[in-house]
Amino acid sequence: MSHLTQQKWFLVNSGLAIALVLSILICVAIGAERVNLTHAWQWPSLDNPEAVILFRIRLPRVLLAAVVGGALGVAGAALQALLHNPLACPHLIGVSGGASLCGILALVGTSMISAHTAGFLKISLVSVAAFGGAIGTTVLIYRLASVHGRLQPYALLLTGVVFNAFCSALIMLVNSLVDFYQSHTILFWLMGSLAAHDYITVGLTSLYVLIGATWLIAQGRRLNLLSLGEESALQLGVDIDALRRGIFLAASLLVGVIVAVSGMIGFVGLIVPHLVRLLCGADHRLLLPASLFGGAMFLVWADTLARTVASPSELPVGVVTAMCGGPFFLYLLRKEGRKVFAR
């Protein structure tokens, strides 16, 4: 079938949804600590260490991985359409840099005020600061990349790259000024981590991601038209200025909240839409929801790998996604890039 049908849409999406639920169930059962599932299930109280591991530690973490991965997948697919560039990724538009910088400043700041700030308070403060940074950066980059009130894709790409480089430099500066322990925390945060979150964080993040992702998915048909070029999209009835603005804001806020809870997890938003495109075609009506499910599944498994492969110690999940994603992406670039760029 060389075009998308309603049937194919339902088949692919329901297949992916089932696979995602199965992945979540399997990955909750896998871990560094052996847990007797029936035991934990029959006696789900705080006195039972197996139940605590399963329901208080693993389940929220796996769910958060699904939410974060899904958001990165859908944001990546939407940004690739917005920037007319199949190599765009969510961390390219500068928002991650701004969010990380603010998060790290908050991390260092709270530690300076009081070395004994409660762990929970510190984490939520850092998240709030990172999210604030994401919103601030979004507004700033939107302003910088607009000419006469119209968002320019190429200006956006350049502004994002430069702003991210600038933020990285500032983060390195902060890193070089703080003590060893803090520096270690910063590093871990920059490489991304899904550990140590409660259900409230997971729930709020999910709600937020649900709203952003739903809006983006609803723009699927218009995103198709956008890839025909500006004039053609206009002529086919799309208000491209409003659409670009909307995609940029939705994607930025998605990325912002994701960076705030989990740090910079790279490659998911880059390779997942590519894989989905290879398997299901380029139609954004399917690409966006399939990238949501695909991204969720990818990160659930990557995080499971991160917490088990070197147990009892743990790898940063960003390292795992980069190690899977980097070589795979280079392979894609060799294979596909020839087609796209050799013109």
Add this chain to the structure above:
Amino acid sequence: MRLLLCCQSVGFAYGTVEALSAVSLEITSGEIFGLLGPNGSGKSTLLRLMSGVARPRTGQVLLSGQNLQTYDREALARQIAVVPQESRIELPFSALEVVLMGRSPYLKRFGFEQAHDLAVAQHAMEQTGVSELAAREIHELSGGERQRVILARALAQEPRLLLLDEPTAFLDIKHQVEVYDLLKHLSRQQGLTVVAILHDLNLAALYCDRVALLKTGKVLAQGTPGQVLTYVNIKAAYDTEVYIGLNDITGKVHILPLDEANRVRLAQQEKNRC
């Protein structure tokens, strides 16, 4: 003949650079109308105003008597289709998917193409001779093939008015005449109205019912190709001397460029005559 599109002394400027001033044209239903003129004469700008993508600074463009700017965008997309000069599509859509995008103005917000939409798209692809490319990725196609896919997309919009910006610039001579034969056929059989920018004056003479010759944002002459494509008009518009003859087979004028020596000789003769 019914009036379809009407430009009433439209003007347009990019910033402070004036691109069009007081251009008035009337396009009647079912005709093939050619826009001619040298580079930078405002042809493409005029086409953008006619498609409603750009808003005229002065004057107005009327479609069936109603100002283009008051139309709903999707409603307009069911009336007017545009084939741009060149299309770069970066994402790996199949040719069929690109053509189906022409059905977009007919779909509901979250709708999928129905059997009817697919039939319209496939028919359009047959007409432009790209049926066998349906499953190929759009960026694997040659420039000429891609252009015919884009033309099929425009036809899938089932427009009353088709606007083309040098549609055959990248096509070889066989495909050039095939595209214009198809346009002629559609205009005669289905009453499709065509406005096309042409660089090739001979193709204009061959296929257009009427043409307008533009220079620096103004209409220099308009009428049948025979009336407009005269030595004097072409000299005035393009600032070059050409050979104009009559084609024995088609009975239409044909225009050939001249090399420098001959241009100088002709210019000299003219000066002597004055």
